[in-house]
Amino acid sequence: MPDSTAPSQDVDRVASALVAVLPVLQRSLERHVGREFPHPRLPEGQLALLFLVEERAGITVRESAEALLMKPNNVSALVSQLTEAGLLERRRDTADKRVAHLYPTATARGRLAEARLLQEGHVAGALHTLTDGELDALGAALGALTSLSGRLRTSAG
Secondary structure, eight states, X not given: OOOOOSOHXXXXXXXXXXXXXXXXXXXXXXXXXXXXXXXXXXXXXXXXXXXXXXXXXXXXXXXXXXXXXXXXXXXXHHHHHHHHTTSEEEEEOSSOTTXXXXXXXXXXXXHHHHHHHHHHHHHHHHHXXXXXXXXXXXXXXXXXXXXXXXXXXXXXX
């Protein structure tokens, strides 16, 4: 991992600003989408699991727990809830009947696509109100934010 040459106070300032702004962005987006989404709102954990299973169809409960930084029994409970709601399908592994592979149902895929379109639309609308310089700065920061996200995920595991 490369060492930062930035002074400690600069790192602290950026860390503080990110900790303050990221939850506000997420809550604002959730509120916008929540007003327009025509389906019952899912709890955050269920939604995170559905997005993960959509991205990695066939993932196991254990793998899901690792990816979401959750305990396997908590993910198992979410799987049961989503299966009962008709949003997730469990398929037993052919070699090891104790292992279940997870797949989103067609209903789940449709609702996730709908939610993603609403999210992207609201973000795009807000981005259109920024100056060219602000938009360029955000675009330039995407790689660094993705890297930061990966490092935080790794250190939390």
